[in-house]
Amino acid sequence: MSHLTVAASEHAFKELFKLVRDGFTFAKSDSASFGPFSASYSVKLHLEKGSIHLNNDGTIEIDALDVVWDTLKLEVCFDFPGFTIPGFCIIPDPWNGCLVGIPDIHIGGPICVPLDLSGLVSEISKVRAHLKAKYYVDPGRLPGWTDLQAEFAGKPNKWRIFIDPDFVSVDPIDVPATIGNLFENAIEQAIEDLLPGWLPGFVKDLLMALLQPVVDIVKAVLNVFDSVEDFLQDLIGEQLDLLGQIETAVADYFANKYPIWEFEDPYPILTDGPLIPVKIPLRNLKADVNSKEMIVTGDIG
Amino acid sequence: MNKLSIDPNIAHVGLDSGALTMLGAVVHRFEEPGEYRGTVRGGGAIERTFYLSVDKESAVAAADIDLAKLAGSLPRKAEKDAGCCTDEGEVRFSVNPRGYVLFRVSGGQGGYSVNLRRADPNEKTPVFNSTALDGGASFSARVLRPGTYAVTNARGKAPRATLTVAYPPKAFSGYRPPEALKVEVTERGFAPDKIQLMPAQGLIFDCRAPARIVITLEKADDGPGKGGKPK
Numbered sequence: 463m464s465h466l467t468v469a470a471s472e473h474a475f476k477e478l479f480k481l482v483r484d485g486f487t488f489a490k491s492d493s494a495s496f497g498p499f500s501a502s503y504s505v506k507l508h509l510e511k512g513s514i515h516l517n518n519d520g521t522i523e524i525d526a527l528d529v530v531w532d533t534l535k536l537e538v539c540f541d542f543p544g545f546t547i548p549g550f551c552i553i554p555d556p557w558n559g560c561l562v563g564i565p566d567i568h569i570g571g572p573i574c575v576p577l578d579l580s581g582l583v584s585e586i587s588k589v590r591a592h593l594k595a596k597y598y599v600d601p602g603r604l605p606g607w608t609d610l611q612a613e614f615a616g617k618p619n620k621w622r623i624f625i626d627p628d629f630v631s632v633d634p635i636d637v638p639a640t641i642g643n644l645f646e647n648a649i650e651q652a653i654e655d656l657l658p659g660w661l662p663g664f665v666k667d668l669l670m671a672l673l674q675p676v677v678d679i680v681k682a683v684l685n686v687f688d689s690v691e692d693f694l695q696d697l698i699g700e701q702l703d704l705l706g707q708i709e710t711a712v713a714d715y716f717a718n719k720y721p722i723w724e725f726e727d728p729y730p731i732l733t734d735g736p737l738i739p740v741k742i743p744l745r746n747l748k749a750d751v752n753s754k755e756m757i758v759t760g761d762i763g
Numbered sequence: 764m765n766k767l768s769i770d771p772n773i774a775h776v777g778l779d780s781g782a783l784t785m786l787g788a789v790v791h792r793f794e795e796p797g798e799y800r801g802t803v804r805g806g807g808a809i810e811r812t813f814y815l816s817v818d819k820e821s822a823v824a825a826a827d828i829d830l831a832k833l834a835g836s837l838p839r840k841a842e843k844d845a846g847c848c849t850d851e852g853e854v855r856f857s858v859n860p861r862g863y864v865l866f867r868v869s870g871g872q873g874g875y876s877v878n879l880r881r882a883d884p885n886e887k888t889p890v891f892n893s894t895a896l897d898g899g900a901s902f903s904a905r906v907l908r909p910g911t912y913a914v915t916n917a918r919g920k921a922p923r924a925t926l927t928v929a930y931p932p933k934a935f936s937g938y939r940p941p942e943a944l945k946v947e948v949t950e951r952g953f954a955p956d957k958i959q960l961m962p963a964q965g966l967i968f969d970c971r972a973p974a975r976i977v978i979t980l981e982k983a984d985d986g987p988g989k990g991g992k993p994k
Contacts, residue, residue: 547773550943550965552790552903553825553863562790562825562863564903564965571767650935658766662774664909667986668962670934678937 464759466744470723475756476514478722482625483509483527485720488711496701499540499684503702506533509586509712516751522625524589529632529708534579536698540683542653544570545669569669573652577645577694584635586708591716593749593756594626597727609728609741618728621747622721623758627713632705635698642690650676723758770870773907780902780968780976781894781917783830784873789866789893790901793817796860798882799890803833805875810834813854815864815879824862830875831868866893896948896970903943904966904976909984914946914953917975921952926978930986931962940964948974 470478486509493502512527547567551560600617612618653673657666673679677690684693699705728741747760770785778787793799799815811833815826833854858864866877879891895918896902906912912926924946932938943965947954950972960966968976 547905547907547963548940550903550940550967552788552865552901552943552965552967555824562865564788564867564905567773567785569767569769654934656767658769660771661769662908663985664930664983665774665907667934668907668931671931671936671938671962673935674937675935 465762466760468758470756472516472754479514482720482722483512486715494702499538501697501702502537504533504535507531516753518753520592520750522591522751527586529584529586531580531582534582536577537574539572539574542570542573544568545672571656573656575648575652577648579641582635585633586630587633588631589627590629591625591627593751594624595747595749596622596624598622610738618726621725621727621744623723623749624721625716627716630709630713632709634695637691637694639691645690646676649680772872776908776980778904778978780896781876782874783868785868785870786905788903790863791891792863794860799879800882801877801879803830803875803877805834816857817860818857819860821857821859823858826856826858826864828856828864828866829869830866830877831871894975896974900970902968902976904978906960906966907963908980910980911982913979913981915977916948917977918973919950921950924953924956924958926958928960929962930984943967945969948972
């Protein structure tokens with residue numbers, strides 16, 4: 463039988479969870495190449511809402527946790543296949559081909575299309591976890607220090623209770639149709655911006671007229687089979703693996719970074735007296751939940 | 764973002780078969796086998812010489828001679844190096860007498876003419892001069908600037924023709940020019956003498972009489988919208 467038992471009600475646990483949730487932020491910038499195109503991104507996000515349930519089997523379930531993308535900026539770059547002023551045949555050959563012709567004039571180059579999706583909200587639909595107690599030795603603690611010296615230096619060892627996820631399920635980001643239109647407009651603008659300012663209007667208008675509708679260009683270059691929104695959703699979620707990175711970051715954060723509670727070891731008792739505090743060592747700390755509360759047990763000595 | 768590198772000569776207005784630019788080209792068939800010595804002239808000066816071997820054994824049905832590369836006048840080094848003529852050595856082309864030779868300008872300011880005569884020292888007679896096309900030579904033109912043009916034959920007194928080039932349709936319309944239009948040039952003039960072209964549509968003059976085709980802009984068309992923007 464354990465020497466020590468500490469309990470926190472479900473309500474208290476939920477309040478503690480809010481502190482953990484609100485401490486989470488994730489920010490990253492990176493780029494990747496995908497053959498016909500490359501993409502770079504800059505993201506920053508935090509978590510909001512979410513409902514938490516404690517179960518008698520010792521598991522914790524967190525549902526509908528909002529992922530708020532404070533920053534979600536993408537830039538997609540690709541080699542625009544270019545403007546082509548078609549050539550023509552002067553002397554046809556006897557087999558319906560062309561023996562002598564004026565070649566096409568090709569004008570092409572890379573374009574980059576920025577897209578700002580900041581403010582989007584997606585969802586972590588489910589986190590299933592259990593509690594895990596981990597012993598923490600403060601890395602700033604010097605080897606020769608006594609427990610008391612470590613406490614005075616503010617670097618005591620600790621037992622930490624973490625929400626250790628068994629799995630985190632992040633829903634795909636739902637990119638609205640308006641964003642698809644924005645992306646197409648941005649491509650149109652980027653193509654227009656490719657043309658040098660000195661180019662006379664009639665040449666610009668001719669080159670632009672020779673282009674396919676931008677949606678066809680996008681589909682051809684970026685291997686988009688359905689809608690632009692689906693492409694962006696796949697780009698963010700799968701190709702850039704942002705959803706996977708969030709899963710990992712959330713799981714790592716809950717399991718290792720921000721404990722739901724922590725106990726100093728040795729644990730100080732009788733701290734208000736004139737003497738130095740009395741401290742008792744904690745051993746074999748374990749944490750569990752049932753449907754009503756969180757229970758932490760441990761031994762003294 | 765970087766702007767595209769576009770040869771500014773694409774916006775050149777007006778064409779002259781005797782001073783070829785990147786919007787014009789000449790095609791000629793050399794039916795008599797033999798060795799020919801050619802000169803590329805920019806203005807009056809000789810820019811480069813080359814040799815053309817018209818040989819029944821040649822498998823080349825269409826020799827493509829880029830006068831800009833020959834003259835070394837392309838604006839970008841990569842283009843200069845991509846062709847035949849990066850050094851000052853002898854440049855040779857070959858074509859079958861049943862084939863054709865295309866003289867064109869791939870970039871740069873242009874203004875070239877080409878002249879070929881038999882390389883045989885006993886034969887002085889010029890056999891081809893692009894400033895005086897004849898005998899079935901063709902001058903092909905890309906007239907990009909919308910507007911109305913006068914088309915004249917500087918080698919004859921035949922009446923001029925009128926050429927109209929339409930304004931391009933709206934952006935991203937996937938516009939494709941129709942097939943090139945053929946115009947016959949004889950001593951009587953041009954047939955047809957009223958030429959309507961769609962934007963970037965090719966124009967081929969089939970020269971049956973001595974001809975130097977000059978296309979001169981008379982009235983520009985800046986499009987139906989403000990600032991020349993098409994609606």
